[in-house]
Amino acid sequence: MTGPLIPMGVIPQSWDNVFAVLLGMGFGFVLEGSGFSSSRKIIGTFFGYDFVVLKVFFTAAITAMIGLLYLSQIGWLDYSLLYIHPTYLASAIIGGIVMGIGFAMGGFCPGTSFCGVAIGKIDAMLFVAGLYLGVFIFSEAFPLFEKLYNSGFRGSVLVSDSLGMSKALFAFLLTLAAIGMFFGATWLERRIKKVEY
Amino acid sequence: MENKKKTGTTYLNPYLGGFLFGLVLLATFIITGRGMGASGAVKSTVAEAVNTVAPSHAEQSAYYSKFVADDAHPMNTWLVFEVLGMLAGAFLSGLVFNRLKFKVEHSPKITSRRRLIFALSGGALFGIGSQLAKGCTSGAALSGMAVLSLGGFITMMAIFGTAFVFAWVFKKNWI
């Protein structure tokens, strides 16, 4: 059991920010390289002319998920030390819906908009400005949201536990579903009229 | 492994990109024990800015005080550094694939002005939503999915489900 490295003290805490920059660079490079800096490419997923977001997003999720599960199963990584995004049912759904509308309007999500900014997309810069504005509005109006913000708290629940199956089985099913989606997306892509962008 | 687009720019093969992306995410989890994030960095810069401009206000506000407090600090500065790295990495990628150019990308049917207004308001909505859901597409949905968090899956489905519907509402903006 040696991982995660910084929480287990294998790598000193002071290296945290160095890794933040390095990992962030990898993150940015791959996102930009896959075309996430283009809002019309991202939005293509919803109109069916370019499924790149779907493909990249799910490939990344299942790669990381399978990798983490392997490391945990052979005993190299303590799964319980990982930060599991906590589940607030109501605020996750409503926040997700608000983000969905913002996504459809702005064509970016925060991570991709930063990539857009880095390569000079002016719309991405405006999106980032909007982000700051939104966070500021939220923080100022927090008392209004406070009840919703904390509602539906379920703790750090795993989706596999709530479905009553093992992590491995869920990962297997999710992989099958993702592959099914990939083939479906490729099939659709060939039938839908290309959009020039 | 690379697709040539008619526009002349080259993108990584989506599966290769996704695989590499997954590896970066995996490395993040192995090294730091937590996932990627982007909206958290925005939050901490806003909190920091308000704290510098009006410290008393930041202390009074129920939301800022959560993050101005010392114990919440390290995690947030981590995200700021990560976003700085992201900017550098994306710039590098833009350099490699020859995509560095100032421009506004929009559908030929709309004006740049309209696109920019939509980008700003979309960003604002995303900002509010990400605070409510305690994470955005990268922090909550992607990192959450990688560790099989229920909240991550719910957020992911909510974002993409809504965006799918509303993309058709704003169809004119895009195609």
Place this chain on the structure above:
Amino acid sequence: MDRRYTILAILAIVLAAGLLVIPDKSKTKETSPESMLLAVNDPARFITTDDVTERIIGGDPTLQLIDVRPADQFNKFALPGAVNIPLDSVLSPSYTELLNQPGKKNVFYSNGDTDADAAWQLCKRLKTDNIYVMKGGLNLWFNTIIKGAEPVSTASGNDLDLYSFRQAARQFFTGQGQVVGTPKADEVKKPVKVNVVKKPVEESSGGGC
């Protein structure tokens, strides 16, 4: 469609299916017997009576003494700051939290050291970290600190140092020069648990063991 993707899809499915077939070591909430061997063989799991004494006197905040003797013995006498978890209830869930406080060094002790060792082993099997055994137990502690014999005149400097340390410690524990019945030990942190009972003891066992 590219046939390469078909192979990649098979690759991903095989990888995911591999998760289902390989044994899950993280699921075991217990340390495997093989790892237990390594842990048992590690001398760092022991702590000397002198070290414990020094920490008690120095008021080491990370020290958490766990007395695994039966409650009646604990009530008669216990080391300052010790918490009583009789050996037979060491696995009881009500103590799990106590044993897993972050930053604490849990030191098990009993009269000898085999009971403390058994408690250590069972806790270690259930993946409790930061646990130690006081080697020699209370008996050694009593014989060296409280009834410590003077070293022979030929003893080395180290031994003499140790002796003077033990002398000082004895004074600390037995409260020499203090008012009767208020042992100084009471003043150490967590004095609640300390019970130096005044009534005469039934037997002075062991002879000059």
Place this chain on the structure above:
Amino acid sequence: MKKFIKKNWIVLSALVVVVLIIFILLISGKPSVTYKLNPQEALIALSDTSVFVSPADVFNKKDKTAILVDVRNSDEFTRGHIENAVNVPVLELFSSRSLRFFKDLAKSGQQAILYGNNQLQANSPWLLLKQTGIENVKVMQGGYDFYKMLPVNDSLLKTGNLCWKNEIPVIDTAEFNKKAAEPTEPVAVKKPVKVIPVKKETSSGGGC
């Protein structure tokens, strides 16, 4: 087909490697020893004091068929051990050879009596073996350090001397009150007369 392999050799070799790794994990992951008693059962097993054999019984060979097992490392074993003892160092307790050894003993109805330098050293191996379902193991009290003294000083075996009984309390709570009542005596810190490093006798052992 050949062309297909040639074109996709990277992907195909990745597939082969993955299958191999999973296969290796599948095989290596199987533990050779598993617990037969859960912790609670092990705790109950602890209350059985008949597993503690007195050094006198070992010395007098009370159980003629019992086999003595020395759990110290092989260095210490070669320097001196109880007659006819078998050396099974702690780290080799679960080697296939040792496991076979214990199983064979069980088959022939013999007991294994573990000992180390002190009782503590044999206590953990005994409890571990017990938990993994090896029943016919006992522990010699006192350990080799005590056993060594037996031929020299047989008065040690007299009843009443409980030196080797690990968990018998020797603590005398009267000590804590008596001392307090006495007039303060100056702490006798002997001036180090002369440092003569005589043989390295640890001063810690309270005479036991």
